[in-house]
Amino acid sequence: MRYCINCCIHLLPNDLHRQCFRCRGPDHNNQKCPVCRGENKIPLYPDSKQMKWLAVLEVRTDHCESWNGLFCLRKGKLCSLMFGLIIMTLVMVSYILTGAKHGLLLIPSPFHYGAFASNPSLMDNESLSDMKDHYQPSKMNISYVKDYPSIKLIIDTITSKIEFITRQRPDLEELRKQEPHMFSVIPNKFLPNSKNPCWYEEYRGNTTTDPYATNSYALYSKRFRIIFDYLRKVFWNHLYHYKDKHYRLRCLPHFYIIGQPKCGTTDLYDRLRLHPDVRFSAIKEPHWWTRKRFGIIRLRDGFHDRYPVEDYLDLFDLAAHQIQSVLQSDAGRERGKRNNIIIGEASASTMWDNNAWIFFYDNSTEGEPPFLIQDFIHAFQPNAKLIIMLRDPVERLYSDYLYFASANKSAEDFHEKVAESLQLFEGCVLDYSLRACVYNNTLNNAMPVRLQVGLYVVYLLDWLTVFNKDQILVLRLEDHASNMRYTMHMVFQFLDLGPLSEKQEALITKSPASNTRRPEDRSLGPMLPTTKAILRDFYRPFNTKLAQVLFDDAFLWKRT
Numbered sequence: 001m002r003y004c005i006n007c008c009i010h011l012l013p014n015d016l017h018r019q020c021f022r023c024r025g026p027d028h029n030n031q032k033c034p035v036c037r038g039e040n041k042i043p044l045y046p047d048s049k050q051m052k053w054l055a056v057l058e059v060r061t062d063h064c065e066s067w068n069g070l071f072c073l074r075k076g077k078l079c080s081l082m083f084g085l086i087i088m089t090l091v092m093v094s095y096i097l098t099g100a101k102h103g104l105l106l107i108p109s110p111f112h113y114g115a116f117a118s119n120p121s122l123m124d125n126e127s128l129s130d131m132k133d134h135y136q137p138s139k140m141n142i143s144y145v146k147d148y149p150s151i152k153l154i155i156d157t158i159t160s161k162i163e164f165i166t167r168q169r170p171d172l173e174e175l176r177k178q179e180p181h182m183f184s185v186i187p188n189k190f191l192p193n194s195k196n197p198c199w200y201e202e203y204r205g206n207t208t209t210d211p212y213a214t215n216s217y218a219l220y221s222k223r224f225r226i227i228f229d230y231l232r233k234v235f236w237n238h239l240y241h242y243k244d245k246h247y248r249l250r251c252l253p254h255f256y257i258i259g260q261p262k263c264g265t266t267d268l269y270d271r272l273r274l275h276p277d278v279r280f281s282a283i284k285e286p287h288w289w290t291r292k293r294f295g296i297i298r299l300r301d302g303f304h305d306r307y308p309v310e311d312y313l314d315l316f317d318l319a320a321h322q323i324q325s326v327l328q329s330d331a332g333r334e335r336g337k338r339n340n341i342i343i344g345e346a347s348a349s350t351m352w353d354n355n356a357w358i359f360f361y362d363n364s365t366e367g368e369p370p371f372l373i374q375d376f377i378h379a380f381q382p383n384a385k386l387i388i389m390l391r392d393p394v395e396r397l398y399s400d401y402l403y404f405a406s407a408n409k410s411a412e413d414f415h416e417k418v419a420e421s422l423q424l425f426e427g428c429v430l431d432y433s434l435r436a437c438v439y440n441n442t443l444n445n446a447m448p449v450r451l452q453v454g455l456y457v458v459y460l461l462d463w464l465t466v467f468n469k470d471q472i473l474v475l476r477l478e479d480h481a482s483n484m485r486y487t488m489h490m491v492f493q494f495l496d497l498g499p500l501s502e503k504q505e506a507l508i509t510k511s512p513a514s515n516t517r518r519p520e521d522r523s524l525g526p527m528l529p530t531t532k533a534i535l536r537d538f539y540r541p542f543n544t545k546l547a548q549v550l551f552d553d554a555f556l557w558k559r560t
Helices: 005-010 067-102 128-134 148-160 172-178 180-185 216-220 222-234 265-272 309-314 317-328 373-380 393-404 411-429 434-438 441-446 456-463 477-482 484-494 502-509 529-550
Strands: 198-203 240-242 245-251 255-259 278-280 342-345 385-390 472-476
Touching (some): 148 411, 245 317, 411 441, 456 529
Parallel strands (some): 278 342
16 A cells, blocks of 8 residues: 555544654655645555546545544534524513513513502512512503503592592600611700800810711712812811810701792702801702612612711801801801801702601501601701792603613604503502502502602601691792793792892892703603693693692692
C-alpha cells in the first residue's frame, strides 16, 4: 500500500496527523501525503487483485462521523432552539399583556383584578409587592369595556353603599401610647409672646457636634444638603445662652396647607411665601405627618428608617432663627410686643393620605383606621389653622393622571384606568364601609388612578371631628384662577396677617401661575366625553354632601 490507510483515515487534522508515529517513518513524504497537503480526497491504491473492483476508494478528510464534529453540530442546534423558544415566549407574553389591555383576548386575562378581599387580617403582614393579590377576578369583568350603561351599573352600586358615618375620636391617652416619643419632645404650652407656636429646648451638644448629622431629610436627599450646610454654619449664632446652658428655639407651623394634590396648592404656597410675615419649612412638602414619620419615602419602595419628630422640627430652623431675632430685639422685649411671623407647611398629602396606618396600628375598628393624622396634629396644636384648595374632582383626576403617568398616556388609556378603578372600588364597598375603602392602602395602590383623592367630603368630615369649622378655610381652584386677588385676601384675613402695600400686593397677586400643565400633556387634549360623564356620576353624591357641609353650591361643580 502506497499510503498508510489507518493513519490517513483516522487522523484528519494536520496537527494530529503530525503526531501519528506510523506516518513518521522513512517512507513518509509530507509533500506527497494528501492529508499533509490538505487535499480533500486521498486516493488509495490496493495491490491485491481481489480488490480490483474497488478501483478508487474516496476517503474524505472532513470525516463527519467524528464525535467532536457531531457534538458541536448538536450544540449549535440546541442553542438555536433555545433562542427560538425565548423569542417565542417574549412574543406570547407581549400578546397577552397588550391583548388583555385592549380586550382582545379570547380568554379572561389573569392580570385583571376584581372583588376586594373580605378578610382584613390577610393584610396585616403582607409585603407591598403582594398587595394586588387580594383582588380576585370578578364575575363580570368590564375593566376595559367602553360601555357607559355597563359602567353606570357599577356606579349605582357604589352610590347605594355610601354612608357618611361620624367617626369616634380617640382619647388623648390612646394617642400618647402610640407616639410616646413625639409627646416627650413637643410641649403642652408655647411661648406667649409669639403668634407662631414655639418653645425653647435645651441643646446638650458641644461646638464640635453636628446638630444635623443624623437628620434623615439631609441624609436621603441631595437637594436639601445645601440648606443644611447653611444651617450648620449659623447654628451656634442662634443659640440662646442662659445660666451656663444653651437653648435652641423650636417651632411648629401655625398653619397647614393640607390638600389636595393638583388643586393649586403649589401656586398658593408660592404666593403666600411672598408675604413679609409668612415663612415656610425648608422643604415645601415634607410629608412628615403622613409618610416620613412611618419611614415611607415611596410606598412602592417599602419602608425605610422612621424620621423622628426632631428631623421634622429641623425644617423650621430657618424660620425659627428669624422669630428668635424678633423676640430678642429691643422692640421684642418691650411689654406688649410679640412676634407676628408665622410659619406654614404645605404637604398636599396631609388631608387624605392615611395609608400607613395598617402597618403600625392595630386594626380594631373593622377595617377603619383607629387613628388619623388630624388626631395627632390636634393633640399638639388645637389652635392650628388649615387651608384646603379643591377643584372639580373630575378634572383633578385627569390632571393627576397626566402628571404622574409615565408612559402611553392618552384619553383612551385614562378611560380604561377609570373603568378598572371603579370596579375595584365597587368590590371594596360591597364588603367594607366607605371610610375603610377610602383609607385602605391595598385598594389605593391597586387602583390605576387615584379616585379616592377626589372624595373631598369624606376627608373633610373626619377633620371636622377634631377641628372647629372656623379653623378650616376651603377654597376652589376655579375661583382662585378667575379672581386671585379675592382668594388671597381671604387667606390673609383667615391667617390674620397684616396689611400690605400696593407694591407687595401686586407682587403676590400678579406673579405667573405655578405648576401648570406641561406642554406635552396639553397636546393630549381633554378626556373622552364618556369618561367625563362616568366620573360626573361617580362624584355627584360626594359633591352634593360637600356643598351641604360648606353651605355653598359652587362645590357642586355644575358649570365646569
